[in-house]
């Protein structure tokens with residue numbers, strides 16, 4: 001579906017179950033966005049707790065009756081209020097830095113449900129995580145195994161570890177996968193996994209507890225997950241046959257959301273298929289972990305912005321807004337698409353025109369949407385949709401913007 005350029009009144013926006021027009025005014029849950037803009041000013045990120053819990057519920061339904069732990073990948077959105085929602089709902093957290101660890105603990109998260117991912121953990125971060133008593137380090141290289149063992153031994157501890165394996169799922173059939181392939185920096189090669197597990201099991205400061213993979217982000221098909229699961233289960237069989245028991249299997253995150261015509265599987269549908277495969281291969285009783293980020297928060301958030309100026313031109317007309325690439329980096333970073341919709345349909349008096357929607361930052365790459373048909377005037381508010389994930393958490397103060 002194309003973004004609703006002229007949505008009808010009282011309509012839910014496709015893929016955004018808690019964002020809807022009522023009497024021509026855009027609401028998140030029961031709150032009118034124009035009222036929030038008035039009270040708090042713009043640009044303003046607005047998140048729906050109901051939308052986050054509803055996204056989480058799809059995973060919880062998928063895992064009903066299973067020994068499973070959902071670890072929210074907090075790099076998607078590390079606002080303390082968002083973390084509190086997931087901590088209170090019983091989630092663990094997938095972290096990638098010591099800063100994220102500090103935030104989880106500040107938000108009341110349970111350290112034992114934290115898994116620590118990332119290719120470049122420092123010794124200081126390892127010590128911080130061991131002191132906090134996190135549940136698992138997802139180790140991404142042989143060198144990291146050795147350093148972590150040394151750090152833990154010096155503290156008279158054994159660090160719980162999984163090794164992140166790289167399932168190398170065929171890129172030709174699944175072109176959107178980007179982290180689970182040979183030739184990128186993440187994980188260890190499938191062929192090296194058994195040897196590294198044997199090495200890990202021999203190290204004083206480590207306790208092998210699981211296996212981990214994460215194949216990419218904004219994945220909109222089930223097949224790559226099913227293929228990756230087969231590859232990981234092959235390794236589980238080989239590692240356990242070598243006498244190294246694995247208490248859990250972590251399948252990472254990566255499930256996509258609907259930005260624009262995207263049709264990812266629902267989390268419960270995806271997991272129905274994956275669990276059927278796990279059962280068929282005899283691993284249905286293993287503890288499962290997953291690390292969803294985007295799919296829990298992406299469509300739970302919008303960024304509210306005010307139109308500052310319209311700047312008509314011969315080749316391009318610009319709609320200049322008060323949100324910019326420093327607030328919403330995804331378009332400039334990945335050429336990503338975000339739907340942009342009016343907040344108040346009644347206010348619209350202006351003629352329809354095609355605009356590049358851009359921010360005030362001094363870069364030509366500072367655009368939020370290109371060639372958008374809008375009926376808009378200066379002073380009106382717009383909402384940038386699907387702004388719950390990888391927006392505020394990637395924001396900067398570039399141009400010394402507040």
Ligand SMILES: *Cc1c(COP(=O)(O)O)cnc(C)c1O
Nearest residue numbers: 073117217253254291292293294
């Ligand atoms: C980013 C990341 C995730 C979350 O990915 P999403 O696409 O947001 O679900 C999970 N695990 C690891 C290791 C990651 O780096």
